[in-house]
Amino acid sequence: MGIGKLYRFSDNKLVVKVNYQLQDASETKWWGELTLTDYMRINENEVYNIKLEDKRKGRCRLKKRVNRAVSGVPPRYIYRFTGTSLLE
Numbered sequence: 185m186g187i188g189k190l191y192r193f194s195d196n197k198l199v200v201k202v203n204y205q206l207q208d209a210s211e212t213k214w215w216g217e218l219t220l221t222d223y224m225r226i227n228e229n230e231v232y233n234i235k236l237e238d239k240r241k242g243r244c245r246l247k248k249r250v251n252r253a254v255s256g257v258p259p260r261y262i263y264r265f266t267g268t269s270l271l272e
Contacts (some may be wrong), residue, residue: 185238187203188218193231193243200224204265206236212266214242217249234265243269 186206190199199248204218220226228246235241244265 188237189235191233193233211270214271217267218263218265219260240271242267242271
């Protein structure tokens with residue numbers, strides 16, 4: 185698991201730090217799963233920039249994995265992120 189940062193694409197402001205696992209790291213088709221380090225609501229209709237531990241970054245979309253909630257109070261969900269730009 186790596187530690188990264190999630191930024192809102194529209195204004196490039198930091199949203200939250202994330203724990204992520206990159207499943208496919210090819211430059212043009214990359215995706216993985218992440219959990220937020222702090223509890224907050226994420227708008228799945230927004231576009232985000234993710235900055236990975238190794239300083240690579242790219243634009244992505246998030247989708248909540250409904251059947252994969254992380255236990256705890258408040259609940260922290262697992263999100264799948266899918267790249268919509270090059271990972272560079």
